[in-house]
Amino acid sequence: MHSQAIELTSMRESKPLRSRPKRDRERLVRIVLAIAGWMTVVILALIMIMLFVEGLPIFAVTNPFSFLFTSQWFPVSDPPVFGILSLIIGSLMITATALVIAIPLGIGAAAFLAEIAPPPLREAIKPVIELLSGIPSIVLGFVGFLLLAPAIQRIFNLDSGLNGLTAGILLAFMCLPTIVSISEDALSAVPREYKEASLALGATRWQTIYRVLIPAARPGIVASVMLGMGRAIGETMTVLMVSGGRLAIPSFITDPMSAMTARIAIEINNAVFGGLQYQALFAIGIVLFLITFSINLVADLVLEKQRRRYA
Amino acid sequence: MNIVNLNMTEGRSVPFVFEENVPVKMRSQAVSLFYDKVEALKEVTLSILANRITAIIGPSGCGKSSYLRLFNRMNDLIWNAKVKGQVFLDEEALYDPKIDVVELRKRVGMVFQKPNPFPMSVFDNVAYGPRLHGAKETGKLSEIVERCLRQAVLWEEVKDKLKGSAFALSGGQQQRLCIARVLAVDPEVILLDEPCSALDPASTMRIEDLMQELKKNYTLAIVTHNMQQAGRASDYTAYLLMGELIEFGPTKSIFTYPRDKRTEDYLTGRWG
Numbered sequence: 001m002h003s004q005a006i007e008l009t010s011m012r013e014s015k016p017l018r019s020r021p022k023r024d025r026e027r028l029v030r031i032v033l034a035i036a037g038w039m040t041v042v043i044l045a046l047i048m049i050m051l052f053v054e055g056l057p058i059f060a061v062t063n064p065f066s067f068l069f070t071s072q073w074f075p076v077s078d079p080p081v082f083g084i085l086s087l088i089i090g091s092l093m094i095t096a097t098a099l100v101i102a103i104p105l106g107i108g109a110a111a112f113l114a115e116i117a118p119p120p121l122r123e124a125i126k127p128v129i130e131l132l133s134g135i136p137s138i139v140l141g142f143v144g145f146l147l148l149a150p151a152i153q154r155i156f157n158l159d160s161g162l163n164g165l166t167a168g169i170l171l172a173f174m175c176l177p178t179i180v181s182i183s184e185d186a187l188s189a190v191p192r193e194y195k196e197a198s199l200a201l202g203a204t205r206w207q208t209i210y211r212v213l214i215p216a217a218r219p220g221i222v223a224s225v226m227l228g229m230g231r232a233i234g235e236t237m238t239v240l241m242v243s244g245g246r247l248a249i250p251s252f253i254t255d256p257m258s259a260m261t262a263r264i265a266i267e268i269n270n271a272v273f274g275g276l277q278y279q280a281l282f283a284i285g286i287v288l289f290l291i292t293f294s295i296n297l298v299a300d301l302v303l304e305k306q307r308r309r310y311a
Numbered sequence: 312m313n314i315v316n317l318n319m320t321e322g323r324s325v326p327f328v329f330e331e332n333v334p335v336k337m338r339s340q341a342v343s344l345f346y347d348k349v350e351a352l353k354e355v356t357l358s359i360l361a362n363r364i365t366a367i368i369g370p371s372g373c374g375k376s377s378y379l380r381l382f383n384r385m386n387d388l389i390w391n392a393k394v395k396g397q398v399f400l401d402e403e404a405l406y407d408p409k410i411d412v413v414e415l416r417k418r419v420g421m422v423f424q425k426p427n428p429f430p431m432s433v434f435d436n437v438a439y440g441p442r443l444h445g446a447k448e449t450g451k452l453s454e455i456v457e458r459c460l461r462q463a464v465l466w467e468e469v470k471d472k473l474k475g476s477a478f479a480l481s482g483g484q485q486q487r488l489c490i491a492r493v494l495a496v497d498p499e500v501i502l503l504d505e506p507c508s509a510l511d512p513a514s515t516m517r518i519e520d521l522m523q524e525l526k527k528n529y530t531l532a533i534v535t536h537n538m539q540q541a542g543r544a545s546d547y548t549a550y551l552l553m554g555e556l557i558e559f560g561p562t563k564s565i566f567t568y569p570r571d572k573r574t575e576d577y578l579t580g581r582w583g
Contacts, residue, residue: 193427196427198429200383
């Protein structure tokens with residue numbers, strides 16, 4: 001029986017080990033993938049370069065400090081004044097409102113889907129939530145304009161329903177699907193053993209979720225919040241439609257206000273190509289970019305530190 | 312109570328004689344378990360005596376883990392699992408709708424197949440249960456942690472790295488940490504679901520020694536696919552095959568005089 005096996009093996013026709021075409025194909029695949037990978041880096045770098053080349057010259061006219069920390073914005077008067085503090089505060093207030101609503105709601109929904117809902121219900125709900133993220137922002141803006149704004153006006157007894165709160169609520173809806181979907185993935189990916197261990201020690205479901213599962217899924221949850229926040233801070237159309245557009249430092253969330261993105265969208269068509277206003281708008285873009293960049297950086301550092309601890 | 316005549320001895324004249332004066336801690340009465348329509352356990356009737364080690368053996372997929380999980384109702388987590396029949400802890404019916412599952416799991420602890428410490432420090436792992444159940448003061452917690460780690464014969468190895476990650480420990484240490492974590496809740500029963508299957512022989516021996524130590528204060532039930540382990544470490548052995556209890560009795564008599572042909576075949580490696 002043994003010798004027969006040996007015979008059979010030696011009788012089999014083997015392909016030659018040195019095969020040129022296969023090696024070449026392998027190399028080609030490697031090159032294509034490398035190009036694809038580097039492409040993303042290159043494109044990002046080019047965008048950054050363009051942003052800085054177009055935007056930085058404005059600081060020859062106004063100093064960066066007064067650009068960031070004063071709130072007079074008269075881009076076409078003579079001499080023009082560029083202070084974007086009210087825009088920065090507007091953007092931050094709207095984004096913060098959105099996150100205050102979306103984070104607890106999103107993580108709660110994710111925990112429900114991952115841990116409490118029976119699988120058939122989860123399979124039914126999750127696609128619906130993901131569908132929500134496919135709603136075009138202009139449609140959501142319309143809904144806000146027609147339904148939410150009047151309601152907010154009535155509830156808070158305001159002059160206008162077009163304000164930071166309305167914008168924040170709508171943005172919360174926009175980043176909710178991202179937060180729910182990615183957090184749910186992160187929670188579902190927590191090893192079942194943790195959950196079982198916790199429950200077997202006499203923990204309630206709630207205790208298990210907030211003491212074990214959410215901490216274990218924290219990297220994914222933080223990532224989902226970051227992505228949601230990125231969407232909120234960069235969102236233009238909805239904010240433009242419902243935030244009120246007033247150019248003054250808002251003192252409360254129910255004031256009409258203006259956001260950086262919306263300001264760029266409003267003015268970029270009227271700005272003279274390469275002129276001061278044009279440069280100032282690009283400089284706003286730089287500020288936006290730096291804000292999101294630093295948020296992501298901080299989140300990465302925090303997560304990395306945590307990962308190293310329990311790797 | 313000391314002589315338990317089990318249904319499965321039907322047709323055989325000799326009832327199993329259990330030890331005198333040892334109370335029954337847990338038992339199941341004709342319990343069946345279904346996953347949807349699939350019957351994973353078929354009317355299993357079995358008693359687990361207090362302060363004894365009961366081993367449940369059988370080939371993979373025979374339902375032994377499912378059976379163990381009846382006693383702390385971990386099968387509740389499987390949404391399509393259905394239980395028929397009765398399971399008792401101290402003669403209290405566990406599948407009564409009024410039973411508080413959280414309270415039950417405090418009294419019936421479980422150690423799992425794969426060591427599963429939480430992604431926390433060694434200290435926080437052991438303190439997890441006491442914290443859940445209301446212990447807050449650091450002094451009291453430290454005391455509990457030290458006592459349980461000593462009980463699990465782990466203290467000497469980890470006393471200088473209590474703040475370090477539990478994942479830095481070896482597999483065997485992690486499993487003893489999981490045992491310490493269960494002890495910290497102060498249970499009456501400890502269920503062990505193949506606790507040594509991921510461990511090397513040396514760690515396995517330490518866990519088995521530990522079990523002998525623990526049975527003075529706790530009732531233990533262990534699922535294992537390792538027959539030598541059942542033979543070495545247990546007082547009673549139950550043999551499950553395809554969801555059916557084939558044979559149950561004192562480990563010595565099961566291993567030396569199996570009554571059922573199927574048990575004999577399994578024990579001698581000839582089954583099938």
